[in-house]
Amino acid sequence: MAVMSYLEAIRETLRQELRRDSRIIIYGEDVGVRGGVFRVTEGLQKEFGEDRVMDxxxxxxxxxxxxxxxxxxxxxxxxxxxxADFIFPAINQIVQEAARIRYRSNGDFGVPLVIRAPFGGGVHGALYHSQSVEVFFAHVPGLKVVIPGTPYDAKGLLAAAVEDEDPVLYFEHKAAYRSLKGEVPEERYLIPIGKADLKRSGKDISIITYGLMVNYALKAAEALEKEGISAEILDLRSIRPLDVQMILETAKKTGKVLIVHEDNLTGGIGGEISALIAEHALFDLDAPIRRLAGPDVPAMPYSPPLEHAFMITSDKITEAARDLAKF
Amino acid sequence: MAQRELLSGQPVDWQKLKTMYYYMVLSRKLDERMWILNRQGKAAFVISCQGQEGAQVGVALAMDPSVDWITPYYRDLGVVLAFGMTAREVMLGFLAKRDDPSSGGRQMPSHYGLRAKHILTGSSPVTTQVTHAAGLALAMKVRKVPGITASFLGEGSTSQGEFHEALNFASVHKLPLIVVVENNGYAISVPQAHQMSVINVADRASGYGIPGVVVQGSDPLAVYEATVAARERALRGEGPTLIEAKTHRYTPHSSDDDDRSYRPEGELLREKADDPVVMFRNWLTTYQKWDDQQETALLKRVREVVDDATDYAEKAPYPDPSTLLDHVYYSPQV
Structure with a gap:
């Protein structure tokens, strides 16, 4: 099995899908000759022509x-x-049109659409190249919001998004593009959207997260293991729909839940997950639910010390998890 | 419309012109019936086509509904009727009934849509339909299927960025698109002079390197001819055309508006002298293709269609509340 970066997994999946289904087209800013500013679509226009991969x-x-x-x-x-920071001029089209067309036409029309966008910080992108925007869309019935945390998941979730009959937002963490590597099978496979994945089994605390933070949480879990704390890591993989069953299962199992996201704390998906656990598993808890999230500032600053202070790191996760375990 | 001559050298399909007149009268009468039902308390909301019928029918009848698509806006009763939607289907939507083909009673009236008839569902935020139309046209180009897309909007909607974005996108990619601006002079209460600093919306076409055509909406034949030319250009792969039809709005913006607070006195009366339905009837009469007897027969036929649609829709059931949660996402079951 080939080892690929997160970015390569996305590119090879796009290539595989373009080969498989002639109805697929890719377009956007600089995706053609240049192959995208991150090179995700590199070589695709050459292989599939300007009608199917266009600027x-x-x-x-x-x-x-x-x-x-x-x-x-x-x-x-x-x-x-x-x-992802540039998605807002299109929010009317995504929220009022793509998300509502099936509902407002009483099922007569559907919008099978996958919107890809790089998101997230830690890459010196400052206010307008670092944002986590997923929760704006997670609020909207009619949309699906997918955020892979590994190269393997990046492939299976992208193929599933392409197969989906409804609009899917597929957010790719920029810092994951080249830093995450993993085995990716060559053959096509689908990961059902809405199914979370237990990335690590544990018994003392549950860390519920998604995207790049899955990787950071796994590192934190190794450090915690050395201290004798056994952490379970649930990768949500999609934040709409949420895998309510798996969220409740892990909460009930360990009784201590830490929710981690880079997105701002207030109104982040962590609030929704907390509410679900409070509604359905309160009496299984041994500690208050804890959230570790980006601070409530408008967006991530540029200067390295400020950026670092904003970012969620493995160390911050370790610390928060340790505190929670001690409760 | 002025007492224009027939286009030189082109054979005139008088039957088509009579069909055009039929749909103009049907649109007017169906629209008038909606206001009556609204004032009777049977319908919460009306938004009208009155004054724009010539522009609407003139474009729609120049198209081929078997291959073409339209993205209408909420005044386009005449467009959708001439494109194949029936009076019954319109009335089911107007009265928010279960079998409303546009939305099953989910949307406000006049938000038309019907896949089988190539009418794309529309929303209330204006101008989003123009980029959709460019996308429909993009699919025609990529899939190499015949056909064109026409998108309809008011002049106020041209202030939105998506008007520019869609025309720019479509002209860069030479998409088979016609953008039809039905300029009735008002966006709710705001007159054109407060909406833009040009007299003709069509003048903006030069910014996209495409033809911009101005036609009088009370001259449906001129609208028809402009559309035929734009459609042929689109089918040749030469890209979009911007058509501006000068029209009038004979009603307030909607049943919730009162235009007496902002329309200058006498303006409406002056505009009624250019009523597309009257002007086109006079024109047909001048060419001795229409007479009082035909007019009486047509009005009787239209009355029957409107009555039938009203009765049918009034008797039709409302949606079942249990269907509230249906169609949020695709499901093979529902």
Whole structure:
């Protein structure tokens, strides 16, 4: 089995999907000749031609608006938003159009669409190249929000998103692109959207997280193990839909829950997960639910000490988990 | 419409022109019935096509619904009727009934949509449908299937960024698209002069390197001819055309508006002198293709269609509350 980076896994999945289904088209800013600013689509235009992998004008609302029209008319578009921070001009199209078209047409129309966007910080991207925007979309019925945490999951979740009949936002953590590597099978496989994955089994505390933070949590778990604390790690893989069953199972199993996300604390998906556990598993808990999240500042600053202070790290997770275990 | 001559050298399909007139009258009468039902307390909301029928029917009848698509906006009763939606289907939506093909009673009236008839569902935030239309046209180009897409909007909607984004995208990629601006002079209460600093929306076409055409909405034949030319251009792979039809709005913005607070006195009366339905009837009469007898027969036929649609929709059931949660996501079951 080939070892691939997170980025390579996404690119090879796009290639495999483009080969498999002639209805798939990819477009966005710089995705053609340049292969994307992160090179995710490198070589794809050469292989599949300008009709299927094309540069679009620099206008996010048009990218998503046209993708909706194309999806309705028989294509399976995978538009790229260059940075998740730039998705907001298209939010009306995503929230009011893509998400509502099936519902408002009483099932007559559907929008099979995958919107890819790099997100997250720790790459010196400052306020407008670092944001975690997933929760804006997780609030919206009609959308699905997928955030892979490993190269293996990146492939299976992307293929599942392409197969999905509804609009899926597929967020890729920029810091994961080249830092995460792992085995990725060559053959096509689907990871059902909405199924969480137990990345590590443990008995003392549960760490519920997603995306790059899964990797950081796994590192934290190794450190905790040395201290005699056994941490279980649940990778959500999608934050809409949430895998409620697995969330409750791990909460009931360990009785201590730490939720970790890079997204801001207030209104982050951690609040929703906490509410679910409080509603359905309160009396199985041995400690208050704890959230470790990005601070409530508008976005991530540029200067290295400020950026570092914002970011969630393995050390911060270890510390929070240790505190919780002691409770 | 002025007493124009027929286009030189082109054969005139008089039957098509009569069909055009039929749909204009049907749109007007169905629209009038909606206001009556609203004032009777049977429907919460009306938004009208009155004054824009010539532009709407003129475009729609120049298209081929078997291959073309439309993305209408909420005034486009005349467009959707001429494109194949029936009066019954319209009335089911107007009265929010279960079998409303546009939305099953989920949307406000006049938010038309029907896949089988190539009418894309629309929303209330304006101008989003123009980028959708460019996307429908993109799919036609990529899939190499025949057809074009026409998108409809008011002049106020051209202030939105997506008007520019869609025309720019479509012209860069030479998409088979026609953008039809039905300029009725008002966006709710805001007159055109407060909406833009140009007289003709169509002048903006030069910014995209595409043709911009101005036609009088009370001259449906001119609208038709402009659409035919734009459609042929689109089918040749030469890209989009911007058509601006000068129209009028004979009603307040909606049943919840009162236009007496912002329309200058006498303006409406002056505009009624250019009523597309009256002007087109006079034109047909001038060419001795229409007379009082035909008019009486047509009005009787239209009355029957409107009555039938009203009765049918009034008797139709409402949606079952248990269906509230259906169609959020794809499901093979529902």
């Amino acid at each position: 679009s004008p620099l206008a996010e609302a048009a990218i998503i608006g046209t993708a909706i029209g194309a999806a309705v008319n028989g294509l399976r578009p995978i538009p790229e938003i260059q940075f």
